[in-house]
Amino acid sequence: MTLDELRKIRERAAAALEQRARQAQEPEWKIVVSMGTSGILYGAREILKKIMEEVQNLGLNVIVTQSGSFGLDDIEPMCAIYHGNEKVVYGNLKPDMIRELLETHIVRGQILASHRVVVPGDVGNTPTTA
Amino acid sequence: MYELALFMLDLVQNALTAGATYIKIWLDEDFTRNRLTLTIADNGCGMAPHTLTRALDPFMTTKTSRRKSIGLGLPFFRQLVESCGGGFKIKSRPGCGTVITGWYPLDNVDQPPLGDWNETLRALIQANPHVRFYCAHRRNQRCVTFDTLPVRRALGPHADALWQSADMTTWFREQLSAS
Ligand SMILES: Nc1ncnc2c1ncn2[C@@H]1O[C@H](COP(=O)(O)OP(=O)(O)O)[C@@H](O)[C@H]1O
Numbered sequence: 001m002t003l004d005e006l007r008k009i010r011e012r013a014a015a016a017l018e019q020r021a022r023q024a025q026e027p028e029w030k031i032v033v034s035m036g037t038s039g040i041l042y043g044a045r046e047i048l049k050k051i052m053e054e055v056q057n058l059g060l061n062v063i064v065t066q067s068g069s070f071g072l073d074d075i076e077p078m079c080a081i082y083h084g085n086e087k088v089v090y091g092n093l094k095p096d097m098i099r100e101l102l103e104t105h106i107v108r109g110q111i112l113a114s115h116r117v118v119v120p121g122d123v124g125n126t127p128t129t130a
Numbered sequence: 131m132y133e134l135a136l137f138m139l140d141l142v143q144n145a146l147t148a149g150a151t152y153i154k155i156w157l158d159e160d161f162t163r164n165r166l167t168l169t170i171a172d173n174g175c176g177m178a179p180h181t182l183t184r185a186l187d188p189f190m191t192t193k194t195s196r197r198k199s200i201g202l203g204l205p206f207f208r209q210l211v212e213s214c215g216g217g218f219k220i221k222s223r224p225g226c227g228t229v230i231t232g233w234y235p236l237d238n239v240d241q242p243p244l245g246d247w248n249e250t251l252r253a254l255i256q257a258n259p260h261v262r263f264y265c266a267h268r269r270n271q272r273c274v275t276f277d278t279l280p281v282r283r284a285l286g287p288h289a290d291a292l293w294q295s296a297d298m299t300t301w302f303r304e305q306l307s308a309s
């Protein structure tokens with residue numbers, strides 16, 4: 001029965017999970033991929049998959065999820081990276097730049113200026129790490 | 131869109147936006163009856179009759195985004211199945227959710243490939259840990275079903291922390307490709 005394998009996954013991860021629970025309950029970071037019709041047409045599914053994969057490769061404590069369109073169809077695919085109250089939006093993403101994006105933004109706490117998008121209305125919501 | 135899986139992803143995003151917590155995705159490839167049927171049912175907010183009528187209009191959306199705000203997903207899917215010689219049905223009621231069905235003959239030359247069906251499901255499941263997905267894929271007599279509810283139960287209190295782990299990616303892939 002395959003659910004037994006799930007129990008194994010659970011046991012294998014137990015130590016790491018306990019450590020994580022001691023440090024912080026929830027992931028500090030959240031990445032939301034824009035998954036409206038136009039985002040999908042421009043490759044948002046590959047971006048979502050790649051972000052999940054690189055988050056695993058880099059061992060980051062990040063939750064990755066999706067939402068409807070951000071309303072900026074001409075610079076899809078896009079994602080928003082949240083850290084506490086800070087939100088930074090990136091556009092014109094390509095799968096092969098996702099690792100660099102995560103290393104720059106999350107590991108080093110810097111902005112990947114070349115793909116950063118300032119969304120009208122989000123002004124003032126700039127990260128202190130910039 | 132060049133894959134049926136991408137249309138499915140688009141329709142599921144509509145359900146997620148509608149606040150669904152339970153989404154069923156049935157894909158039935160029935161070669162004896164020469165018919166492919168895709169059904170997506172959700173328990174989201176549903177649509178009132180006037181919204182439903184307008185939802186099939188390519189320039190309607192209930193979203194009020196900052197810039198472009200045209201709704202395309204539903205008319206797009208309808209256009210796909212109709213151009214493949216099939217049909218489209220939608221049932222929705224406020225507070226009761228929505229069921230969308232599209233079908234077309236499997237021998238038509240205009241149909242898109244299924245695309246990366248299982249990987250699309252896998253990404254949806256992992257990116258939405260709190261949504262229950264029930265997926266069924268029937269190909270002639272073989273039917274593979276997958277429900278995320280027992281998975282969450284088996285992972286117990288650590289379900290959230292484990293859901294997007296590499297181990298779970300491998301496990302979901304294996305389960306979904308059991309077809
Ligand atoms: N599953 C659903 N549940 C509730 N409402 C829906 C659903 N699918 C579509 N709608 C409604 O129909 C409208 C049009 O959908 P769609 O054509 O996909 O465009 P968009 O998602 O860009 O708004 C949506 O804005 C929404 O109000």
Ligand SMILES: [Mg+2]
Pocket residue numbers: 036037140143144202203204
């Ligand atoms: Mg839509």
